[in-house]
Amino acid sequence: MSYPNSDSASAKLYQRALNSLPGGNTRTTVFMKPYPLYASKGEGCHVWDVDGDIRIDCVNNFTSNIHGYANPEINRVVQEQLARGTAFGMPTVAEIELAELICSRVCSIERVRFTNSGTEAVMMAIKAARAFTKRPKIAKVEGSYHGSYDYAEVSLDSSPGNWGEMTAPTSVPYAEGTPEAVLADVITIPFNDPERSLQILSQHASELAGILVDPLPNRAGLIPASQAFIQGLADFCEKNGSLLIFDEVISFRLGYHGAQAIWNVQPHLTALGKIIGGGFPIGAVGGKEEVMAVFDPRCGKPALPHGGTFSANPISMCAGIAALKQLTPAVYEHLAEMGEALRLAINHAFAARHLPGRAVGMGSLIKVHFSESDVTDYRSGYQSPEVARRLSIFVKGLLNRGVVAASYGLLVLSTPMTLSEIDSIASAVERALDDVVLSLNSQSGT
Ligand SMILES: Cc1ncc(COP(=O)(O)O)c(C=O)c1O
Structure with missing residues (x-):
């Protein structure tokens, strides 16, 4: 070696x-x-x-x-599903079962929408917050990674040369060519600094659709968010009509009821991914019924239409069910x-x-x-x-x-x-x- x-x-x-x-x-x-x-x-x-x-x-x-590799139970259900078909232009029972499992474990999730990746889950959560509040802006924590959606990438890798004052972190593009309009609609807040963050947020209160936060941001240091920080953001949202969006794409690993149970908070929307697919491509956005109604197609075009050729494909669904059932x-x-x-x-x-x-x-x-x-x-x-x-x-x-x-x-x-x-x-x-x-x-x- x-x-x-x-x-x-x-x-x-x-x-x-x-x-x-x-x-x-x-x-x-x-x-x-x-x-x-x-x-x-x-x-x-x-x-x-x-x-x-x-x-x-x-x-x-x-x-x-x-569950590492070649988990026998995940392999068994996937092999059975492979023989029956990998993706249909029809829903399957597996999507209901995985949604039920997630709803039963996470208190703030009453309805779920499946995507193919965590990136898409975060993107749909941001779009859901905009559709629900009819507001354009989101706030996110400096240095926090949330996947590859333009808005979620802002200030992911800002540096001393461009990050600005701590009291007002500059919103820095991640990819070259990011439109200025994206930067204008993303408010960057400092991690674990409730006082400064609330000062910044209050300047945009009437325009903020939501605050995106990962309680254990990996790329920003893997330092746990303080209770005061998370509670401060939750209280701000409650008071100002913005939505609290938890990114639990990684931190859902922390506990049976999700990271939000550890921080004792009920976000309006939660983005999930990774472990809920049992090793197969997946993402999900979940939340309260009232908010998730933006996806509801029963009365014609919903406020937020959402498809995806491979969304809720039964391979990812059944692998996810087998993975979660083993996570006692x-x-x-x-x-x-x-x-x-x-x-x-x-x-x-x-x-x-x-x-x-x-x-x-x-x-x-x-x-x-x-x-x-x-x-x-x-x-x-x-x-x-x-x-x-x-x-x-x-x-x-x-x-x-x-x-x-x-x-x-x-x-x-x-x-x-x-x-x-x-x-x-x-x-x-x-x-x-x-x-x-x-x-x-x-x-x-x-
Ligand atoms: C916290 C967080 N959010 C979102 C994502 C994006 O997920 P995906 O890679 O499935 O698109 C990741 C990926 O590492 C992540 O760590």
């Missing part, structure tokens, strides 16, 4: 990919220099690359594979225990090496930071080139010790893991941190 290796099958596949995919890549999130490892199969919590190397997978397809409260507890054990082990490993850094996160989601000071929001987590260099050595070090982590330091657990795998991951973390220490020593000539 030695990455990088220009003679490897992965390196050769990447050379081939360069001839048909831009930069050899069709999904920016899996891009890696000098080349990505190509997967050949997965089983339980392990993934094989095309060179035959086996690793513990702590990416889990960016959190979607909560006890299973969530087990995931959280493993997550806590790994965070502790990582923090111990940093301390033992007198290396600045720490593990943060909640439940089965762990993020490793190499910054000198505490990360409290997007700005404090913004990486200097040196911090980025350490992280890159760390992630590469993990790969070479049999663990795959996301390039930005995220480690995601899955239900097939046991405390024995957590021990193996912790050992790999120690060795990867040793690599970082070694590079620092060689930099300083010690």
